[in-house]
Amino acid sequence: MKGEWGGAWPDAGSGRHWHEECGVFGAWGCDHAAQLTYYALYALQHRGQESAGIATLDGGEMFHHRGLGLVAEVFGPDDLERLAGKAAVGHVRYSTTGANKLVNAQPMVFDVHGGPLALGHNGNLVNAGVLRRELEGQGSIFQSTSDTEVVAHLIARHRGGSLVDAIEDSLRTVQGAYAFVFLTPDGLVAARDPQGLRPMALGRFGSGWVVASETCAFDTIGAEFVRDIEPGELLVIDAGGVRPVRFAEAARKALCTFEYIYFARPDSDIDGRNVHLVRKAMGKRLAEEAPTEADVVIGVPDSSISAAVGYAEAAGIPYEMGLIKNKYIGRTFIQPSQALRERGVRLKLNAVRKVVEGKRVVMVDDSIVRGTTSRRIVQMLRDAGAREVHVRISSPPVRFPCYYGIDTSAREELLAARLSVEEMTRAIGADSLAFLSEDGMLQALGAGPEAAGRGPGGPGDTFCNACFHGRYPTRLYDDLGKHVMEMAAHRGGYS
Numbered sequence: 001m002k003g004e005w006g007g008a009w010p011d012a013g014s015g016r017h018w019h020e021e022c023g024v025f026g027a028w029g030c031d032h033a034a035q036l037t038y039y040a041l042y043a044l045q046h047r048g049q050e051s052a053g054i055a056t057l058d059g060g061e062m063f064h065h066r067g068l069g070l071v072a073e074v075f076g077p078d079d080l081e082r083l084a085g086k087a088a089v090g091h092v093r094y095s096t097t098g099a100n101k102l103v104n105a106q107p108m109v110f111d112v113h114g115g116p117l118a119l120g121h122n123g124n125l126v127n128a129g130v131l132r133r134e135l136e137g138q139g140s141i142f143q144s145t146s147d148t149e150v151v152a153h154l155i156a157r158h159r160g161g162s163l164v165d166a167i168e169d170s171l172r173t174v175q176g177a178y179a180f181v182f183l184t185p186d187g188l189v190a191a192r193d194p195q196g197l198r199p200m201a202l203g204r205f206g207s208g209w210v211v212a213s214e215t216c217a218f219d220t221i222g223a224e225f226v227r228d229i230e231p232g233e234l235l236v237i238d239a240g241g242v243r244p245v246r247f248a249e250a251a252r253k254a255l256c257t258f259e260y261i262y263f264a265r266p267d268s269d270i271d272g273r274n275v276h277l278v279r280k281a282m283g284k285r286l287a288e289e290a291p292t293e294a295d296v297v298i299g300v301p302d303s304s305i306s307a308a309v310g311y312a313e314a315a316g317i318p319y320e321m322g323l324i325k326n327k328y329i330g331r332t333f334i335q336p337s338q339a340l341r342e343r344g345v346r347l348k349l350n351a352v353r354k355v356v357e358g359k360r361v362v363m364v365d366d367s368i369v370r371g372t373t374s375r376r377i378v379q380m381l382r383d384a385g386a387r388e389v390h391v392r393i394s395s396p397p398v399r400f401p402c403y404y405g406i407d408t409s410a411r412e413e414l415l416a417a418r419l420s421v422e423e424m425t426r427a428i429g430a431d432s433l434a435f436l437s438e439d440g441m442l443q444a445l446g447a448g449p450e451a452a453g454r455g456p457g458g459p460g461d462t463f464c465n466a467c468f469h470g471r472y473p474t475r476l477y478d479d480l481g482k483h484v485m486e487m488a489a490h491r492g493g494y495s
């Protein structure tokens with residue numbers, strides 16, 4: 001259905017989105033479920049640092065605790081003690097709009113159908129704005145600005161059938177990217193969106209079950225990976241075991257490539273691929289596509305180290321630790337004043353002078369969004385005596401915004417949306433700059449050379465690459481709920 005796919009429409013809904021990069025976890029039938037969830041959230045901390053929360057269920061009663069900050073800041077021993085029960089859901093959240101308020105922290109807990117319901121969401125719903133407007137028109141009162149609450153209201157208004165039926169129907173109504181965990185008095189429910197944009201996996205913990213955004217959470221708690229949850233699949237986990245329900249047919253599988261490029265932890269496997277190895281393969285391809293004469297290859301810590309190692313190996317140039325990151329800078333850290341910054345106060349990242357001095361350096365980073373990081377690091381390397389700085393980016397240029405929960409900025413802020421590669425090279429002050437091609441990226445993902453994602457049902461229909469080419473795998477809506485692909489129909493649709 002061509003209309004489903006539409007053409008590029010980079011400005012859809014630009015006035016109002018809720019960027020939410022998050023991590024979710026759920027446990028059922030596990031002793032000390034709250035503690036288990038706490039450790040799992042620790043492993044998922046990279047997916048969100050602004051708020052954390054856990055809800056547990058004990059004898060039909062729901063307990064929950066949420067707060068702003070890192071997992072370690074939000075929970076004390078007493079909080080975990082209070083969170084009784086053998087079932088839990090947990091959430092870490094990162095918000096980039098002004099919506100970093102406690103009301104938006106998750107899991108959200110509601111009373112629906114005469115019982116408690118906790119829900120946690122990773123992703124972004126593209127039709128949340130119009131659904132919210134409709135629900136408000138029908139009398140729903142929202143407590144938060146988060147799109148997740150729309151799902152709670154849809155479930156609450158559902159009539160007839162079980163709570164699981166209500167969850168299923170609500171998921172058929174929302175569109176976009178999600179990994180959801182729901183905790184109900186009868187069971188744990190986990191669901192992944194029909195395109196599989198956001199990852200989620202199922203694991204075994206003793207005689208109990210766990211679900212998580214990333215498999216690194218399973219390794220951390222000693223759970224055994226069972227399988228990835230399928231796009232459009234919902235798992236009902238209760239006393240009877242795990243019951244899979246297909247609530248939607250996947251029109252096209254479209255796992256977010258940015259999970260591999262930047263977002264996920266290198267020790268996680270997503271849909272059968274290890275994140276570190278994919279990044280390394282991207283670096284290798286980049287070296288083949290954009291070689292350069294140099295003395296040393298360095299990576300921007302932490303997310304680009306794997307790609308830098310791959311580049312170095314393929315290019316036959318030594319990999320070195322040329323940049324060191326201070327790992328102890330939290331979100332609440334007091335930024336140095338402009339005056340101190342101008343005097344050279346650099347707290348987050350420092351160059352290793354003895355490694356780069358007098359050298360021709362290849363600096364590998366995973367992406368350029370606004371260009372700020374690259375510009376600063378190029379300058380830092382020059383200040384530390386680097387003779388030449390060649391920037392190599394292990395993903396294609398990001399030219400379009402993401403509507404599925406990864407914060408890649410509004411279009412006008414994206415450096416690659418405004419400038420050519422030559423202009424970007426000057427803007428970041430590098431001697432040369434090159435990006436991985438889209439085909440190269442897909443090959444590194446093992447998708448095959450033909451897999452350029454050119455159309456529904458084609459061989460490349462495995463990943464979302466919309467931020468690179470602007471062809472989005474779902475419908476997009478403007479703030480009034482108008483289907484922007486209809487407005488964009490004259491653009492010729494999917495090519």
Ligand code: AMP
Binds near residue numbers: 303367374
């Ligand atoms: P920028 O400085 O805006 O060009 O951002 C690029 C840098 O931010 C790179 O070093 C990436 O590792 C990192 N990055 C990429 N995507 C994201 C994201 N969604 N959230 C936070 N940082 C990111």
Ligand code: SF4
Binds near residue numbers: 258405408467
């Ligand atoms: Fe991921 Fe980009 Fe697609 Fe967003 S648009 S889901 S960042 S690939």
